[in-house]
Amino acid sequence: xxxxxxxxxxxxxxxxxxxxxxxxxxxxxxxxxxxxxxxxxxxxxxxxxxxxxxxxxxxxxxxxxxxxxxxxxxxxxxxxxxxxx
Numbered sequence: 001x002x003x004x005x006x007x008x009x010x011x012x013x014x015x016x017x018x019x020x021x022x023x024x025x026x027x028x029x030x031x032x033x034x035x036x037x038x039x040x041x042x043x044x045x046x047x048x049x050x051x052x053x054x055x056x057x058x059x060x061x062x063x064x065x066x067x068x069x070x071x072x073x074x075x076x077x078x079x080x081x082x083x084x085x
Contacts, residue, residue, distance in 0.1 A: 010056075012034050016029075
């Protein structure tokens with residue numbers, strides 16, 4: 001698996017993101033649910049997230065706007081666009 005060392009982690013992270021649906025999933029949440037993601041270095045985590053953005057089109061959003069406290073930045077899978085005929 002020399003060309004794609006993070007591929008299984010990306011697939012697992014995408015599956016967890018799909019299950020989270022509207023709530024989204026933070027990087028810390030991914031680390032808590034995927035042990036291989038938790039074991040990665042900060043640089044490798046960034047590479048995995050970049051790959052998820054490029055391959056699956058996930059987006060990072062601020063989920064608690066207008067609320068006090070630390071901002072919660074979660075990753076979401078965008079809704080499929082309506083197909084026009």
